[in-house]
Amino acid sequence: MLTCFGIPLGMMALSSLHSDEAGWTLANYGRIIGSAYFWGVLISTLRLAAIVTASTLILGYTLAYYIVFHLHNGIARRVVYAILITPLFTSAIVLSFGWILMLGPAGAINHWLRALGIIDRPLDLLYSWTGIAIALTYTMLPLMVLTISSVLQNIDRVLLAASADLGGGPFATFVAVTFPLSLPGVATGSLIVFALSVSAYVVPSIMSGGRHLVISMLIYQQYMVVFDFGFGAALSIVLLIVTFIIIGIYSVVLERSSSTAWEPT
Amino acid sequence: MSLASYRCVVQSVACCLTVAVVVSMPYATSLAETVVHSTGYTGVWFDAQKACVFDPFNAKYKSEGLSVVADPGLSSTTLVRLRSEKSKPTLDVAWLDGGISEQALKDDVLDGIEVQHVPNIGNMSPQGVYKTGSGSIYALSAGYYAQGMFYNPSVKDKPDSWWDLWKPEYAGRSIFPSPAQAPFVPTIVFLNKVLGGSITNLNPVMDKFASLKVSQYYEATGVVQAALASGDILIGSYYVNVAWALADTGLPVRPFTPKEGVPAGDIRVELVKGAPHKLEAEKLINFAVSPEALNCLAEKLYLGPPLKHPQLSDHARERMPWGPTGSIENLAVPNWNEINDHRAEIIDQWNRRVVNK
Numbered sequence: 001m002l003t004c005f006g007i008p009l010g011m012m013a014l015s016s017l018h019s020d021e022a023g024w025t026l027a028n029y030g031r032i033i034g035s036a037y038f039w040g041v042l043i044s045t046l047r048l049a050a051i052v053t054a055s056t057l058i059l060g061y062t063l064a065y066y067i068v069f070h071l072h073n074g075i076a077r078r079v080v081y082a083i084l085i086t087p088l089f090t091s092a093i094v095l096s097f098g099w100i101l102m103l104g105p106a107g108a109i110n111h112w113l114r115a116l117g118i119i120d121r122p123l124d125l126l127y128s129w130t131g132i133a134i135a136l137t138y139t140m141l142p143l144m145v146l147t148i149s150s151v152l153q154n155i156d157r158v159l160l161a162a163s164a165d166l167g168g169g170p171f172a173t174f175v176a177v178t179f180p181l182s183l184p185g186v187a188t189g190s191l192i193v194f195a196l197s198v199s200a201y202v203v204p205s206i207m208s209g210g211r212h213l214v215i216s217m218l219i220y221q222q223y224m225v226v227f228d229f230g231f232g233a234a235l236s237i238v239l240l241i242v243t244f245i246i247i248g249i250y251s252v253v254l255e256r257s258s259s260t261a262w263e264p265t
Numbered sequence: 266m267s268l269a270s271y272r273c274v275v276q277s278v279a280c281c282l283t284v285a286v287v288v289s290m291p292y293a294t295s296l297a298e299t300v301v302h303s304t305g306y307t308g309v310w311f312d313a314q315k316a317c318v319f320d321p322f323n324a325k326y327k328s329e330g331l332s333v334v335a336d337p338g339l340s341s342t343t344l345v346r347l348r349s350e351k352s353k354p355t356l357d358v359a360w361l362d363g364g365i366s367e368q369a370l371k372d373d374v375l376d377g378i379e380v381q382h383v384p385n386i387g388n389m390s391p392q393g394v395y396k397t398g399s400g401s402i403y404a405l406s407a408g409y410y411a412q413g414m415f416y417n418p419s420v421k422d423k424p425d426s427w428w429d430l431w432k433p434e435y436a437g438r439s440i441f442p443s444p445a446q447a448p449f450v451p452t453i454v455f456l457n458k459v460l461g462g463s464i465t466n467l468n469p470v471m472d473k474f475a476s477l478k479v480s481q482y483y484e485a486t487g488v489v490q491a492a493l494a495s496g497d498i499l500i501g502s503y504y505v506n507v508a509w510a511l512a513d514t515g516l517p518v519r520p521f522t523p524k525e526g527v528p529a530g531d532i533r534v535e536l537v538k539g540a541p542h543k544l545e546a547e548k549l550i551n552f553a554v555s556p557e558a559l560n561c562l563a564e565k566l567y568l569g570p571p572l573k574h575p576q577l578s579d580h581a582r583e584r585m586p587w588g589p590t591g592s593i594e595n596l597a598v599p600n601w602n603e604i605n606d607h608r609a610e611i612i613d614q615w616n617r618r619v620v621n622k
Contacts, residue, residue, distance in 0.1 A: 037617055097491055104497055105437075124437075127481045210443035210482025213620050221616075224341040225444050226609045227348075227368060 009240075016233035028234035038218075038235070042242065045214040048133060048204075049197035055137040056193050057186065060144030064185075065178075067145070068152040085142045092139065096206035099135040100126060127209025135207045136197055143196070144189040151185030152178070187254040191247055198243055215239050298330040301545045303358035304343045305335040306532070308486060309510055310566065314360070317561035322552045333358075333549055340365040340447055347374040347537060356537045357546035358553075362447045363530045366404045367601040370397065376538040377401035382547040385555045392593050393554075393571025395533070404533040405554050408568025409596055411527040411586035412448035413505035415520045420499050427456060427523045430500060436478035440492060440501035443482035444612045448530055451599040452502065453611060455528035464607050471618045482620075493518050506567035509584040522588065529586055529596035532568065569593065 019025055032038045063084070071077045087095060102108050105122035113119045125131050155178060163173040201216040208217070215235065222232030305311045305319070314335065323332045338346075340362040347359060351374055361369055369375050377397075380386050386394060386405065393406030416424050424432075430439050442449045457463070457470035480498060483489050486507065492498045493516045505527070508520035534553045540546045552558060559570040563577055567584040570577070571593065577585070587595040604611075 041616075097488075100488075100491060101495065104495055106495065106497060205445075205484050206488060209480065210445075210484060211479070211620060213616060218616070221444055221612060224339075224345065226612055227341075227344065227372075228609060229348075 012233045013237055015229055016237050017230070019228075019230045028231045029238070031231065032234055032238055041213050041218055042215050042239070044129075044212070045198055045216070045239075046242070046246070048129065048136070048214060049194050051133050052136045052140060052197040053190050053194045055133065056140045056144040057190055059137070060141055060189065061148055061182075061186070063141075064145045064149035064152055068149050081146075084145055087139055088142050092202040093206065095139055096135055096203050099131065099138070099207060103131050103134065127207065127211050129212060132204050132207040132212065132214075135203050136200060139200075139203055140193045140196060143192050147189035147192065148182060148185040151182050155181050183254060183257060187251065191250065194250075195243060195247065199239070298332060299542055299545050301331070301333045301357045301542050301549050302355060303333050303335045303546075303549060304346075304356060304360050305337050306360060307337045307339065309507060310532075311335075311337045313562055313565040316565060317558050318549075318553045321558070322549060325552070326548070331545055331548065344369050344372070344374075348372055351538075354537050354539045354541070357540040357542050358549050359535045359537050360407070361404070361533055361535055363406075363533060363598070364451065364601040364604060365447065366395065366533050366535060368605050369535065370403050371605070374538050375403045376536040376540065376543070377403065378405065378536050378550060379547065382544065383551040383554065385551050388556050388572055388574075389554060390571045390573055390593050392598075393531070404535045405550065406531045406571040407534050407553055408559065408562045408566065408570055409529055409531045409586050409593065410507075410566075410568055411505045411522070411529045411596070412442070412452045412502060413508070413520055413522050413527045413586075414500065414502050415505075415508045415518045417493075417496070417499045417517045418519050419517065423521075424500055425521065425524050427459070427502075427525050429523075430479075430502070431473075431477055435500050437480050438497065438499040439477075439479050440489060440498055440503075441474075441477070441479055441482050442502060443484050444615060445484045446486075448504070448528065450604055450608055450611055451528045451530060451601075453615070454599060454604055455526075455597065459525050464603055467611060467614050471614050474615075474619045477619075490516070505586055506584065509567050510565075520584075526597055527586075529598050531571070531598075569596070 016028055017024055017026065019027055067077060067080055071080060100107075103125040104110070105126070107126070109125065110119070110122040113123065125134070159177055159181075160173055163177050168176065199216055200214075201220060204212075204214045205217050205220070208214070216239075219232050219235045219239070222228045222235060303319070305314045319333050319335050326332065340360070343356075343359050343361055344365050347354065347356065347369060350356065351372075354374075359369070359375075366375075378386075380402070383405070386402070389405065394402055395404040395406070396402055414424070414427065414430075420434075429435065430441070442452065444450070453467075453470055453474075454464060456473070457467055460469035460473060462469035480492070481488070483492070486504075489501070489503055490511060493511065496517065503520075505520045505522070508518050512518050512520065534550050536543070536546055536550060554571075556570075556572055556574075556576070559572055560576050562568050563570040563575065563585075564581045567581060567586075569586045583589045585591065587593065
């Protein structure tokens with residue numbers, strides 16, 4: 001933990017307190033805190049990560065629920081899992097290029113929407129926040145599905161049967177029994193997806209077309225284009241602190257929600 | 266001795282011998298062979314460096330036990346590596362673009378190249394030999410390129426100006442480099458000058474680009490190839506030499522030099538300060554700037570060779586960054602030190618005024 005996380009983080013924190021012009025200084029942090037622009041980029045990044053988390057949660061929970069409760073054939077289940085985790089084995093660059101072809105004006109999505117008569121002119125999906133969100137959702141979906149399905153699988157079926165015996169329909173059983181018991185999986189999946197989305201670089205940099213900026217792209221610019229290592233490190237530390245705060249608040253809220261969920265005696 | 270004991274002894278001896286051989290192999294190899302560590306570029310650039318420099322160098326010096334191992338990468342990643350390894354470099358030779366080379370000099374990660382160890386300097390044009398104020402050579406050019414423009418042959422009216430990017434018929438169908446691309450900053454500075462601005466007054470070019478309806482500001486050259494292959498792009502700015510190479514593969518792209526002119530740059534080879542194999546590194550540098558290597562790079566990548574007497578085919582001569590009949594004298598090479606001093610401010614203004622609109 002110390003070698004792989006603590007020491008690199010410590011070195012980055014030290015670097016953030018140094019600038020070529022002024023030596024040891026807090027000026028890098030002053031530049032960030034006093035600038036509405038950098039906070040704007042950070043807020044855009046957090047908003048994107050929140051949208052991706054919500055999208056993967058809705059899609060991922062639906063898929064996980066279907067796989068666990070409705071896909072009874074073992075072979076079919078394995079095939080579906082294999083298809084679902086394929087993005088994890090594919091380079092983010094290759095995935096992004098695939099989405100560029102799908103979302104372009106002459107891409108598959110616009111082609112079928114026009115063929116079905118739903119739109120007259122191609123939608124502007126590429127190199128937009130929508131395109132970035134779609135590509136990131138696709139990349140993160142396997143993580144959410146695997147996390148939630150592992151929790152759903154461990155729900156005692158006796159509880160679901162008991163709910164049915166007591167007159168609860170499928171929806172009532174889901175709301176009162178299944179969903180509350182799956183909250184740990186929801187929390188874990190959401191945290192993983194949010195943390196990875198907020199720090200994602202490859203997918204946003206390709207899918208943005210240089211027309212939009214997230215904080216990871218700004219950090220890359222400072223290191224690789226402007227060569228201001230200190231400011232890049234300061235941006236990284238600020239991102240880390242803000243992400244920790246958000247994750248902490250989310251964990252507390254979810255923990256309180258889980259503790260009020262029904263538990264068998 | 267029982268059979269089991271005998272087997273155990275044999276297995277133990279075999280194991281020890283194997284370990285001894287494996288452990289001593291690198292030492293044995295290093296006694297017989299010296300490996301020069303160099304960086305290279307990426308994609309088609311690296312392919313050309315491999316064909317024109319690295320592979321021929323290995324073939325020539327194989328019998329002397331000298332070889333080169335090249336790591337592909339961008340100039341910026343190479344500079345980051347040089348900075349982080351400053352106290353104990355693992356690289357001997359670095360390939361850096363113009364501008365990044367000056368930054369590396371400022372960061373004190375480059376060593377002076379000795380003319381007596383690199384006699385091929387005598388064949389080079391003076392513009393391709395970069396010296397410090399005290400006369401020490403810090404970089405040698407390996408070829409010039411220009412950041413020009415291209416159009417899709419399907420367009421009705423052939424464009425001839427940078428400002429054609431703003432024509433309504435090209436709205437959403439044009440591309441331009443992003444700050445991650447090395448030519449971005451010098452191109453912005455060049456266009457700002459054309460618009461009447463200066464290095465301290467970037468308003469003209471920032472206002473102009475804020476109104477551009479571009480498809481994308483590309484971060485990687487591979488993205489350009491994908492965009493060209495899709496047919497979505499009608500016009501854009503790209504390396505003239507690489508655009509010609511793509512046209513040769515059949516992609517719908519025709520390079521042209523806008524009437525306002527084009528900013529030029531070059532790829533350079535440098536000696537790393539504190540290089541573990543300095544003399545061998547200078548051998549590689551001498552090979553890289555030989556007429557054979559420079560003419561080869563010109564034929565493969567259409568880079569303008571920094572030679573007093575280049576030997577080019579008619580095919581390559583037509584695709585030179587200075588045009589079919591020009592020379593190095595016709596290139597508008599930027600003031601890199603001035604650009605580097607304002608690099609952070611240029612990128613900051615771009616992010617605030619053009620991106621995230």
